Amino acid sequence: MTHRETQAVHAGREDFAELGVHAPPLDLSTTYPIPDLAEGVASFRDLVDGQAEAANSIYARMHNPTVARFERALAAMEACSDAVAFASGMAAITACLLAAHEHGDHVLAIRPLYGTHDHMLDSGLTGLPVRWTTPDTLAADITATTALVIIETPANPTLDMVDIAAVAATVGDVPVLVDSTFATPVLQQPARLGATLVLHSATKFLGGHGDVIAGVVACNDSWAVSLRKIRTATGGLLHPLAAYLLHRGLTTLPLRVEQAQANAVELARWLHEHAAVSRVFFPGYDTVTNPHLVDTQMRGPGALISFELAGGHAAAAALMQHVQVATAAVSLGSVDTLIQHPAGLSHSMLDADTMAETGITPGLIRLSVGIEHVDDLWADLEQTLSAGAHAG
Ligand SMILES: *Cc1c(COP(=O)(O)O)cnc(C)c1O
Numbered sequence: 001m002t003h004r005e006t007q008a009v010h011a012g013r014e015d016f017a018e019l020g021v022h023a024p025p026l027d028l029s030t031t032y033p034i035p036d037l038a039e040g041v042a043s044f045r046d047l048v049d050g051q052a053e054a055a056n057s058i059y060a061r062m063h064n065p066t067v068a069r070f071e072r073a074l075a076a077m078e079a080c081s082d083a084v085a086f087a088s089g090m091a092a093i094t095a096c097l098l099a100a101h102e103h104g105d106h107v108l109a110i111r112p113l114y115g116t117h118d119h120m121l122d123s124g125l126t127g128l129p130v131r132w133t134t135p136d137t138l139a140a141d142i143t144a145t146t147a148l149v150i151i152e153t154p155a156n157p158t159l160d161m162v163d164i165a166a167v168a169a170t171v172g173d174v175p176v177l178v179d180s181t182f183a184t185p186v187l188q189q190p191a192r193l194g195a196t197l198v199l200h201s202a203t204k205f206l207g208g209h210g211d212v213i214a215g216v217v218a219c220n221d222s223w224a225v226s227l228r229k230i231r232t233a234t235g236g237l238l239h240p241l242a243a244y245l246l247h248r249g250l251t252t253l254p255l256r257v258e259q260a261q262a263n264a265v266e267l268a269r270w271l272h273e274h275a276a277v278s279r280v281f282f283p284g285y286d287t288v289t290n291p292h293l294v295d296t297q298m299r300g301p302g303a304l305i306s307f308e309l310a311g312g313h314a315a316a317a318a319l320m321q322h323v324q325v326a327t328a329a330v331s332l333g334s335v336d337t338l339i340q341h342p343a344g345l346s347h348s349m350l351d352a353d354t355m356a357e358t359g360i361t362p363g364l365i366r367l368s369v370g371i372e373h374v375d376d377l378w379a380d381l382e383q384t385l386s387a388g389a390h391a392g
Pocket residue numbers: 088089090091114117152156179181182200201202203204213214215
């Protein structure tokens with residue numbers, strides 16, 4: 001099972017033959033019968049100690065077989081030995097920061113990051129202060145007590161890319177967290193490039209149908225133990241129904257990502273040529289950092305496009321209001337196209353300076369391209385863009 005299309009369909013289903021089932025069983029138990037006390041005691045201890053499984057699942061905050069299958073599938077797709085799933089992407093990030101306390105006393109992070117992630121680091125909520133750095137200053141900023149280095153690539157919403165292998169080489173033994181939500185394991189496998197923790201908001205492409213909030217971290221066995229201990233203690237659990245939907249969603253992930261990406265390539269080109277659009281940000285374009293990484297680190301640009309409207313905030317508001325095929329909404333990675341305004345919505349919690357430095361202007365729109373027919377998507381955007389261009 002070396003190809004991701006095959007893994008997407010078969011991974012995490014190793015026990016099906018033994019169970020005699022064709023679809024994953026959805027196990028909603030909160031507690032599990034303990035027929036043998038000695039075995040129950042040993043299992044309880046194993047799960048509290050962060051083991052991936054035990055003879056008895058004991059209690060659903062410690063282990064759930066439906067969730068565990070999704071974790072095994074995602075780990076295989078990320079070329080990692082394990083993965084740990086959480087109630088949301090932010091719960092997954094929180095667990096990583098709590099686990100990082102074992103490794104040092106501060107984190108180094110490169111902007112831009114997802115708005116709430118940036119805000120959480122800045123607020124110091126998890127007790128691990130952040131020092132903001134850049135790829136150029138990273139080497140000088142590393143100290144013996146750096147607990148974790150955090151990057152997001154491609155980044156939200158600028159689509160800037162960070163060279164994962166270069167970061168990993170620079171930081172040596174310091175663990176590196178890569179938020180790979182925009183890329184999915186279809187387009188990028190950060191662990192192969194030296195990342196320690198590969199983070200996804202599974203709410204986005206992994207779920208893919210706009211009906212699950214979830215997060216997952218792919219990593220090695222020892223980090224998985226730390227993350228499971230924290231999950232058991234803090235209770236940031238993925239619900240088994242959500243895990244079921246995610247596991248099912250993974251089967252079509254490669255198809256969905258390829259189709260959405262093909263649409264995005266066309267739309268980015270047409271947006272770039274349109275008079276109402278002043279700049280298009282898309283992996284591979286010279287408006288983003290490290291455009292070459294689209295062909296080396298990634299297997300394509302993905303399905304997120306940001307673009308700046310010449311008409312500024314008013315034009316952005318008009319576009320959001322008038323689209324009919326696309327949905328004006330935050331979030332991304334769904335089968336349907338979503339359009340949103342980072343300055344007013346997803347990144348509104350950033351202070352004005354950070355927003356300006358990050359390139360989040362009032363006329364910036366972020367488009368998460370879906371799998372509709374590209375001609376319908378363009379007709380939808382084009383009519384409003386052209387009306388605006390003629391008016392102004
Ligand atoms: C959505 C998102 C998150 C947060 O995930 P939730 O599932 O909303 O908690 C983190 N990083 C990126 C890049 C995201 O898009």
